[in-house]
Amino acid sequence: MAIITLTTDFGEKDHFVGAVKGAIYTEMEDAKIVDISHSISPFHLHEAAYIIQNAYKSFPPGSIHVIGVDSELNPENKHIAVLMDGHYFVCADNGIISMLTSEIRPEKIVEINIHDRIISNFPVLDVFVKVAGHIARGGTLEVIGKPISEIKELTGIRPVVNNNESQIIGNVIYIDNYGNVISNIGRKLFESVGKGREFLINARSEKFNKIHTHYSDAINFEQPPEKREEDGKRLALWNSSQFLELAIYKSNPTSVGGAASLFGLEFRDTITINFISEGVKG
Known part of the structure; x- marks a missing residue:
């Protein structure tokens, strides 16, 4: 069955x-x-x-x-x-x-x-x-x-790439139980457009220039526990579904808050990735 x-x-x-x-x-x-x-x-x-x-x-x-x-x-x-x-x-x-x-x-x-x-x-x-x-x-x-051959399309589920491929404009599509913010920007698109260039992620006043693959990658475990920056650590990562996620390390929305509340982000809010060309970088 x-x-x-x-x-x-x-x-x-x-x-x-x-x-x-x-x-x-x-x-x-x-x-x-x-x-x-x-x-x-x-x-x-x-x-x-x-x-x-x-x-x-x-x-x-x-x-x-x-x-x-x-x-x-x-x-x-x-x-x-x-x-x-x-x-x-x-x-x-x-x-x-x-x-x-x-x-x-x-x-x-x-x-x-x-x-x-x-x-x-x-x-x-x-x-x-x-x-x-x-x-x-x-x-x-x-x-x-x-x-039938056609079904209805949801709007806002696909990110937009500008004409010269210097920017990806995405949106918040989901906020999980931890208050983490998931965008509609997938890793495959990011790598295809970015081509290894440096980048800057903008989400309201928050900025990130690195994307991790695990939450704990943002923590320096070579330092002793009392010296680590863990509480409230902000990070961007590719989540298990390979979507760009903005998170707070070990967040708790019911006490200290999660990324959604601390970053001031809600469903459909804009998240952009700007790629930095070789000429600009220097």
Whole structure:
């Protein structure tokens, strides 16, 4: 039996998550359900896209990923099922999947059309669970939907490179549980544009000229503990998803604060990387 994952903005207080799981078990008693997150900020498509993009790859091929964020059916918010990178995604056509399709071409996309057979005002519970069950039992996408070739695009998920490739302009797309700030600037783009040049990262009043690969790389462990600059250490790094992240070493947003609050950065705020040409450097 395929694994079914759940990513929603339902939270833990209400009955929604439990009801969806109950509906899955009613469909398939031997189902394997994994919660990716139910703490997406309400209707926050970029958060959902970032989390599912970085979680699904750890699951085996054939896994079915149900995404319950902004999923109410209306004329501008259709429901889709997507086969991509060997995984299935069931969600609304609201732009969430476009963050994945910017890197990987979908093998198949269908617009779900079983709504006339289901009375529902809770599509994740009724429609998405039915679709996930159909796929888990070996059913094809064409049975539950009509093939389509295009899906909605999320705006602000791709950074911009200026004409002479001296600058990358990105945005904050996610703030994690530690208050660390994740941008949409990927390492592959940075290396392709930068070509080994020196650089300066600007995020409001914060500036960085070095990008680490681990949080602890910013700490000089050759010094004795009492002389190290650890508390409040600011750093830029390539996170585990290979996106540029601005962080505070061992931050705690509930006490001393995290990078988001201390740097004054919020979702969609601008982060720029300026590359320094050889002529300017001297």
